[in-house]
Amino acid sequence: MILLAAEHFARAPQWLWWILFYFFFAGLAGGSYVVATLLRFSGDPRDEPAARLGFYISLPATVLCPILLTADLGPVSWSRFWHMLIDVTPGQTALSFKYWSPMSVGAWALLLFGFFAFVSALEAWASDRRGHSLLPAAGNRVFNVIGALVGLYIASYTGVLLSVSNQPVWSDTWVLGGLFLASGLSAAAALIALLSRYRPAASASLDRLHQADGYFSALELVLLAVFLITVSAAGTAGRLVPWLALWALALVGVSASLVGARGHMRMQPSGAEAAVGRVRVDTVVVGVLVLVGVLAVRAAVIFSAQ
Amino acid sequence: MPLEIKPGESYGFFTDTSVCIGCKACEVACKEWNQLEGNSPTFLADSFDNTGQLDAQNWRHVKFLDNVPDQSLTSGNGTAWLMMSDVCKHCKHASCMEVCPTGAIIRTEFDTVFIQQDVCNGCRNCVAACPYGVIGMNQQTGTAHKCTLCYDRLQGGLEPACAKACPTQSIQFGPLADLQQAADVRLATLHSQGVTQAQLYGRDDAVYGGLNAFFLLMDKPEAYGLPNAANAGLPSRNDLGGYIAALVTGVLAVIAGLVAFRRRVTP
Numbered sequence: 001m002i003l004l005a006a007e008h009f010a011r012a013p014q015w016l017w018w019i020l021f022y023f024f025f026a027g028l029a030g031g032s033y034v035v036a037t038l039l040r041f042s043g044d045p046r047d048e049p050a051a052r053l054g055f056y057i058s059l060p061a062t063v064l065c066p067i068l069l070t071a072d073l074g075p076v077s078w079s080r081f082w083h084m085l086i087d088v089t090p091g092q093t094a095l096s097f098k099y100w101s102p103m104s105v106g107a108w109a110l111l112l113f114g115f116f117a118f119v120s121a122l123e124a125w126a127s128d129r130r131g132h133s134l135l136p137a138a139g140n141r142v143f144n145v146i147g148a149l150v151g152l153y154i155a156s157y158t159g160v161l162l163s164v165s166n167q168p169v170w171s172d173t174w175v176l177g178g179l180f181l182a183s184g185l186s187a188a189a190a191l192i193a194l195l196s197r198y199r200p201a202a203s204a205s206l207d208r209l210h211q212a213d214g215y216f217s218a219l220e221l222v223l224l225a226v227f228l229i230t231v232s233a234a235g236t237a238g239r240l241v242p243w244l245a246l247w248a249l250a251l252v253g254v255s256a257s258l259v260g261a262r263g264h265m266r267m268q269p270s271g272a273e274a275a276v277g278r279v280r281v282d283t284v285v286v287g288v289l290v291l292v293g294v295l296a297v298r299a300a301v302i303f304s305a306q
Numbered sequence: 307m308p309l310e311i312k313p314g315e316s317y318g319f320f321t322d323t324s325v326c327i328g329c330k331a332c333e334v335a336c337k338e339w340n341q342l343e344g345n346s347p348t349f350l351a352d353s354f355d356n357t358g359q360l361d362a363q364n365w366r367h368v369k370f371l372d373n374v375p376d377q378s379l380t381s382g383n384g385t386a387w388l389m390m391s392d393v394c395k396h397c398k399h400a401s402c403m404e405v406c407p408t409g410a411i412i413r414t415e416f417d418t419v420f421i422q423q424d425v426c427n428g429c430r431n432c433v434a435a436c437p438y439g440v441i442g443m444n445q446q447t448g449t450a451h452k453c454t455l456c457y458d459r460l461q462g463g464l465e466p467a468c469a470k471a472c473p474t475q476s477i478q479f480g481p482l483a484d485l486q487q488a489a490d491v492r493l494a495t496l497h498s499q500g501v502t503q504a505q506l507y508g509r510d511d512a513v514y515g516g517l518n519a520f521f522l523l524m525d526k527p528e529a530y531g532l533p534n535a536a537n538a539g540l541p542s543r544n545d546l547g548g549y550i551a552a553l554v555t556g557v558l559a560v561i562a563g564l565v566a567f568r569r570r571v572t573p
Contacts (some may be wrong), residue, residue, distance in 0.1 A: 006537055007533055007534070007537045008435065008437075009434070009438060009439050009531045009532065009533060010433075010435070010437055010438075010439055010444070011359075011433055011439035011440075011441070012433075013430035013431070013433075013434035014430065014431040014433075014443070015430065015434070034559075034563070035563065038341065038560065038564060038567050039567050041564065042564045042566075042567035042568045043567045043568070043569060044567075044569050046526065046569075047567065047569075048444070051338035055385055060395050070421050072429075073427055073428045073429065073448065074428055074445075074448045075447060075448070076445075076446070076447060076449075077426075077427050077429070077450030078448075079446030080403065080426075080427035080428070081427065082410075083408040083410070083425060083426075083427040084407050084427065086428070087408060087425065088408075088409075088424070088425050089409055089410075089412070089422060089425055090424070094409075096407060096409050100404065100542045100545055100546070101405050101406070101407050102548075103405065103407040103429065104407035106504070107407060133386065134520040152552075152556045152560075153552075156401070156555070157552070158550035158558065159552070160545070160546065160548035160549055162371035162541060163530060163544040163547070163548040164405065164435075164541045164544050164545055164548065165405070165431075165435050165452045165516075165541050165544075166401055166406060166434070166435055166436065166437040166539070167539060170434075171539075171541065171544055174544055174547030174548050174550070174551050175551050176406070176548065176551075177549060177551050177552030178551035178552050178554065178555030178556075179555075181552055181555045181556060181559065183485075184557060185559050185563070205567070208566050208567045209566075211541075211566040212563050212566035212567060213452075214564070214566075215559075215562035216559055216562065216563075217558060217564070219459060219555060219558055219562065223551075225554065252496050254475035259452060264572055267422075275343055
């Protein structure tokens, strides 16, 4: 089915490993913050340890993002990373912001999100140390909501950035922003569940994290199908073929998440100790598969065009 | 009478591929003036073309297209290789300029598209956006490079080196309006001679709002590696769809998260 035989003569930008891992950690950073905020909003005090874990994950993942982006600029230009924010045109120095360029908006969003991730992680750490929040509950919630909105952008804009180009595959679909967001949220839920092994109090939220992961993965699966349809309609689906192994890994991750969610939805919240033990083994397996799958889906998308 | 080059006026190239002989004088003149070292010599086994592509070291590239029938069509009207001196198109609506996050890519006082080397930080967003594969990365400078339409020569009142060197007037430089007029006359002449396949590319605004470096082609644009009007989209065409998809996903994901995290059993 070729509805629009898109022809591309663009050169590949050689966005490779640094960018792949940037996309991965951007999804994790934004996703973890969003999941943590949702836990704080929808859960009860028993979910607070898992929520704080989410804020803890978000900070280092956010810190890695500009490092990876700067490394991608190469050994000569890396020191000009700040040109993303400030236009240094001689005689016309000004802030650089183009709302129609996802890379420009993303640079500012990353800076802004760094502030939210830092404050929320600090707040979580102080709350762990003192036993209660440093900030007034209402103020903290408003702060989290705003941070989560920026987090949603951070986790999704990387896909929009790829689409806003003239590259085959990337520019032939409008679904990449949604796909990266759903998979980033899935990775975040899986990682929080995985790391709850080292924070026993957080395992009270384990079933819910798996359930949320399953919902996010179901969204991801739908978006993967839409991605395939749109790229096929543009006549560039052939470029996906060499990367079938990566697509298969992505599907394994989604499947693991769905199976894990189904298993945990059947469990009773007051399950026996033995049941909790099984959960932890499941969680490790599911978590690793989901994370590998999320990395694979980004790798498959990035490499398909290049 | 020498051409007077004035800031504030639109300048460009009209490349008439019907008279290109593939001598590559334009490539050499470009490298000479712009002090481009060139890539290491390679044998591409592809016609007489060992340049391969436009990139950071090749700002002019003579394409040789030999995908034509071996047999002559009619006596005196033999089908020959198509040759075309390719270059940055200096698009009116430039994809590279649209996406550049640093403001490095500007439109000059001569209405040409120019990459400021001291502003560019090598993000390669312009490389991903350019629909013509014009821009390349210079590993020594870590920045994006392409044809400047000899910005420095224009500032000095000189025509670009490639146009100056072209022995057949295949590459013509001048005020855009004059070039468009000359192209119309040339096209009419070719059509009157029965060369009906001749067509102008980038002369009007159908492709990227019009090209300051436009062409007379002897085949359809795709044959030369140029997107036709249907495929000539700006990167920003995907902004709205991309963000809407992300927004819908975000709303659904937040609802899903709130449902998943709600407490259903009170201990």
